[in-house]
Amino acid sequence: MNKEQFFINSIQNSKYNGDDGAFIDGYVYSMDAFFEDVHFKKDWFTLKQIAYKSMLVNISDAIAMNAKPKYALISIAIPKYYTNEDLQELANGFKKAAKDFDFEIIGGDTIENYKLDISITIISKTSKPIYRSGVKEGDYLCYTGKLGDSKKDLEALLSGKKIKKSSKFIKPVLKADFFYEASKYINASMDISDGLFLDLEKLSIASNIGFDIFRKIDDNIASSGEEYEILFSCSQKNLKKIEQIAKKHKTKLNFFAKAVKGSFRTNLSNHHFKN
Amino acid sequence: MNKEQFFINSIQNSKYNGDDGAFIDGYVYSMDAFFEDVHFKKDWFTLKQIAYKSMLVNISDAIAMNAKPKYALISIAIPKYYTNEDLQELANGFKKAAKDFDFEIIGGDTIENYKLDISITIISKTSKPIYRSGVKEGDYLCYTGKLGDSKKDLEALLSGKKIKKSSKFIKPVLKADFFYEASKYINASMDISDGLFLDLEKLSIASNIGFDIFRKIDDNIASSGEEYEILFSCSQKNLKKIEQIAKKHKTKLNFFAKAVKGSFRTNLSNHHFKN
Numbered sequence: 001m002n003k004e005q006f007f008i009n010s011i012q013n014s015k016y017n018g019d020d021g022a023f024i025d026g027y028v029y030s031m032d033a034f035f036e037d038v039h040f041k042k043d044w045f046t047l048k049q050i051a052y053k054s055m056l057v058n059i060s061d062a063i064a065m066n067a068k069p070k071y072a073l074i075s076i077a078i079p080k081y082y083t084n085e086d087l088q089e090l091a092n093g094f095k096k097a098a099k100d101f102d103f104e105i106i107g108g109d110t111i112e113n114y115k116l117d118i119s120i121t122i123i124s125k126t127s128k129p130i131y132r133s134g135v136k137e138g139d140y141l142c143y144t145g146k147l148g149d150s151k152k153d154l155e156a157l158l159s160g161k162k163i164k165k166s167s168k169f170i171k172p173v174l175k176a177d178f179f180y181e182a183s184k185y186i187n188a189s190m191d192i193s194d195g196l197f198l199d200l201e202k203l204s205i206a207s208n209i210g211f212d213i214f215r216k217i218d219d220n221i222a223s224s225g226e227e228y229e230i231l232f233s234c235s236q237k238n239l240k241k242i243e244q245i246a247k248k249h250k251t252k253l254n255f256f257a258k259a260v261k262g263s264f265r266t267n268l269s270n271h272h273f274k275n
Numbered sequence: 276m277n278k279e280q281f282f283i284n285s286i287q288n289s290k291y292n293g294d295d296g297a298f299i300d301g302y303v304y305s306m307d308a309f310f311e312d313v314h315f316k317k318d319w320f321t322l323k324q325i326a327y328k329s330m331l332v333n334i335s336d337a338i339a340m341n342a343k344p345k346y347a348l349i350s351i352a353i354p355k356y357y358t359n360e361d362l363q364e365l366a367n368g369f370k371k372a373a374k375d376f377d378f379e380i381i382g383g384d385t386i387e388n389y390k391l392d393i394s395i396t397i398i399s400k401t402s403k404p405i406y407r408s409g410v411k412e413g414d415y416l417c418y419t420g421k422l423g424d425s426k427k428d429l430e431a432l433l434s435g436k437k438i439k440k441s442s443k444f445i446k447p448v449l450k451a452d453f454f455y456e457a458s459k460y461i462n463a464s465m466d467i468s469d470g471l472f473l474d475l476e477k478l479s480i481a482s483n484i485g486f487d488i489f490r491k492i493d494d495n496i497a498s499s500g501e502e503y504e505i506l507f508s509c510s511q512k513n514l515k516k517i518e519q520i521a522k523k524h525k526t527k528l529n530f531f532a533k534a535v536k537g538s539f540r541t542n543l544s545n546h547h548f549k550n
Binding site: 006032071073 | 278279281283286296297305307308310312346349350351362363365366380381382384386387388394398
């Protein structure tokens, strides 16, 4: 067991353990850290991009639970030498995310620190939360979009190369509209942050089920983290409806596995920068 | 204007600006950072004390708004070399706060970092939030407890001395029971985190009012930060009732000023360690 899991087990109420957020009384509460030299290097992004991505990785959790972000709190630690222009750029990144996803920033804490460290809490609303534990035997497993580029772009950055401004590693592309509309046909879901196979393992544990992978998944696809695509399961009878909704929203779907008795474990390691 | 204020003004919806937390639909949302080498030095506290204090400075905000903590989310960045025993000690500090104040830890994020940095979001419930903006002309101003020791103890620590385990600088003593019961007689409140006069200035700005200080306040009392006592105002007709409630809860009250037309500003500086 790694330290993160040890700490989570030591502290947390098991009732809320294991999902992207905690669902209580109509709201989903989720919190994620986005720390300099842990999740990103400062010269990889502009400050506005850092602020925007720090919000999006949080919003991604809300969407994967079928919840709409309503409010955000930001705890931000800022180096002393940052100018007012730097602060304005950060503020603009946060505000752009709030505008794009229609929520309000209602508070937080601002402190001085040695590096730029951001933690965000998102309060989102849902009438039908979708959990990781909902996969049923016979369900089809699917991920949205295209996987692999985040890993490729991270490797490029780590070897000192530049990447495109449009890279999903810089600006995640969340599939909110598709997923909210498709949600009534979805049995289980989570976002892909650690990599498809590692996240599939989490789904396996939460749903106590195995997966029969019927489509070849390249290692570069299976291990690409920080994709912020959605991994979900649905029953066969809803495949057509989900495909129609995906078509309407121009969202690519990749059905790749079927839920079967057993369990799924992977030897692939976490391909976040953070590890 | 300092950078913190500049950033807050750049980003935040003014509707929620200026209180210890944001009140929305029966709940108060507050978030505070507690960072190593910003808010504390590691050799000043045990890990359990650090975790406990990081929770209490957050709960203090909720209490000062007359809200009862219900849920907490913890974003924690932990150095790589911490052992499982270290993690258990941190977890015990968080859990002790949750037990003492009867709330649940529902989630968060755990990452590896160079130092121990904690951000906490508290979700608390109230049917009557108390704001900083509620001071009325003629109100009496009061603070709970005894001020000054946190400053003295911080100075001792900074000069390499040891302080008592019972120091409020290590373990804040929140006046929750008194304040919840007295709340119906209170017009405005906030917790004393920056120091009595700096916090009084914030009350002055929020309520657009001045203060006639009728009791001599020593500079060491006026500038002692991280006290986590409550500063509140009430009308004269409620003084007796509040004093009776304070007596019942053995809470010391210090009435020291009267609200008058004008404004209150101080030249005292922020006596947090963090600045």
